[in-house]
Amino acid sequence: GVKDGSQRGGRSYGEEGDACDTRQSALRAKQPDEEFVFEVRCIGDMKFNIDRFELENRICRVYRGAGNGNDISCVIVQAVDEEWIVEEAQKETVGAAVREDTLGAEAESILRENGSAIFANFAVGHWNDEMSPWSVDAIFKNQPFAGGAESTLKFVTDAFIPELMTRYELPSDIKIIIGGYSLAGLFALWASYMTDIFHAVAAVSPSVWFPGWIEFATEKHILADKVYLSLGNREEKTNNRTMARVGGNIRLQKELLDRQGIQCVLEWNDGNHFRDVEKRVARGMLWAAEN
Numbered sequence: 112g113v114k115d116g117s118q119r120g121g122r123s124y125g126e127e128g129d130a131c132d133t134r135q136s137a138l139r140a141k142q143p144d145e146e147f148v149f150e151v152r153c154i155g156d157m158k159f160n161i162d163r164f165e166l167e168n169r170i171c172r173v174y175r176g177a178g179n180g181n182d183i184s185c186v187i188v189q190a191v192d193e194e195w196i197v198e199e200a201q202k203e204t205v206g207a208a209v210r211e212d213t214l215g216a217e218a219e220s221i222l223r224e225n226g227s228a229i230f231a232n233f234a235v236g237h238w239n240d241e242m243s244p245w246s247v248d249a250i251f252k253n254q255p256f257a258g259g260a261e262s263t264l265k266f267v268t269d270a271f272i273p274e275l276m277t278r279y280e281l282p283s284d285i286k287i288i289i290g291g292y293s294l295a296g297l298f299a300l301w302a303s304y305m306t307d308i309f310h311a312v313a314a315v316s317p318s319v320w321f322p323g324w325i326e327f328a329t330e331k332h333i334l335a336d337k338v339y340l341s342l343g344n345r346e347e348k349t350n351n352r353t354m355a356r357v358g359g360n361i362r363l364q365k366e367l368l369d370r371q372g373i374q375c376v377l378e379w380n381d382g383n384h385f386r387d388v389e390k391r392v393a394r395g396m397l398w399a400a401e402n
Contacts, residue, residue: 148162148163148164149161149162150162150163151177157219157222157223158176158177159174159175159176159177159218159219159222160174160175160176160177161173161174162175162278163196166233166270166271166274167266167270169233169234169235169236169266169271170193170196170233170234171231171232171233171234171271171274172196172214172231172232173229173230173231173232173275174214174215174218174221174222174229174230174231174232175222175228175229175230175279176222176226176227176228182227183227183228183229183279183281183285184225184227184228184285184286184400185225185227185228185229185285185286185287185288185310185400186228186229186231186272186275186281186285186286186287186288187221187228187229187230187231187288187289187290187313187396187399187400188231188232188233188267188271188272188275188287188288188289188290189230189231189232189233189289189290189291189295189299189392189396190232190233190235190241190242190263190291190295190298190299191213191214191232191233191234191235191291191295192234192235192238193234193235193236195212195213195214195234196214196232196234213388213389214232216389216393217230217389217392217393217396218230220389220390220393220394220397221393221396221397221400224393224397225397225400228396228400229275229279230396231271231275233266233267233271235263235295237257237259238294239254239255239256239257239294240256240257240258240259241257241259241260241262241263242259242260242263242294242295242297242298243256243257243258243259243260243294243297243298243321244258244260244261244297244298244301244321244324244327245258245260245323246258247321247322247323250320250322250351250353250354251351251354256321260298260301260302261305263298264298264302264305264306267289267302268306268308272287272308286310286311286400287308287309287310288309288310288311288312288313288396288399288400289302289303289309289311289312289313290312290313290314290315290339290392290395290396290399291313291314291315291317292315292316292388292391292392293315293316293317293318294317294318294321296313296314296315296316296317296318297314297317297318297319297321297324299312299313299314299317300312300314300317300319300328300333300338300364301327303333303334303335303338304327304328304331304332304333304334305334306334307334307335309334309335310335310336310337310399311335311336311337311338311339311399311400312333312335312337312338312339312399313339313392313395313396313398313399314338314339314340314341314395315339315341315391315392315395316341316342316343316388316391317340317361318357319356319357319360319361319364320353320354320355320356320357320360322353324360325360325363325364328363328364328367329367332371333368333371333373335373336373336374337373337374337375337399338368338373338374338375338376338399339375339376339378339395339398339399340361340364340365340368340375340376340377340378341377341378341379341380341391341394341395342357342358342361342377342378342379342380343379343380344379344380361377362377365377376398378394378395
């Protein structure tokens with residue numbers, strides 16, 4: 112599907128729906144003959160467009176400020192667990208506020224500060240497998256990593272970004288930012304070593320404990336212009352010996368990027384890996400989207 116201003120499924124991609132109303136219902140179930148679902152939601156005086164579509168069997172959810180039209184300054188791409196998108200889409204509570212779900216809370220914080228951004232998320236069904244850059248035995252919970260990031264990156268560069276470019280009629284030189292939390296943060300970093308399509312990276316609490324990562328980052332040169340790194344100050348305080356390396360490794364990552372002349376910041380947050388996730392992600396994405 113493409114956005115070309117034409118009618119599809121009886122709806123124009125360009126319409127903004129009815130007047131702003133906090134009683135907007137959750138996303139409608141996608142009908143068999145309908146590839147695109149459009150919704151407008153509000154929080155206080157803030158208005159969102161939320162677009163949901165499927166691409167290569169992945170659910171995609173795009174947040175954008177209502178009425179930003181041709182004033183889009185950047186595209187922020189993020190991989191999220193499939194359950195985050197599916198669960199939110201299946202909510203039946205009338206008037207469920209955007210801030211009640213993880214993605215919505217991130218979108219609210221990002222678009223309130225940067226209303227000209229597009230916040231584009233795509234679903235990942237097998238997290239450890241699709242986000243890991245190479246195969247590794249299980250580190251915890253007997254869940255190994257299959258090393259399928261290359262296929263995921265191919266989806267991003269060859270399908271998702273081209274779809275966004277066409278659907279929203281974006282200029283060819285639009286700045287594209289890739290970000291993510293935890294293993295998706297590692298994926299975002301790795302992806303920016305593999306392609307120069309990304310202007311900036313927001314690696315929020317990235318899984319740089321991943322075996323072989325520092326060796327990889329030492330041998331390669333990142334292709335993005337700027338990188339945001341963050342970590343909770345209690346994340347390295349774990350009994351898991353592999354994951355306890357995250358603190359030392361993120362400090363090394365910052366040093367490597369500094370030596371390569373990359374604009375980079377490392378922000379330390381209070382708490383463990385699961386504290387204030389939405390706020391952390393939004394801060395990282397906003398920093399990456401500046402200039």
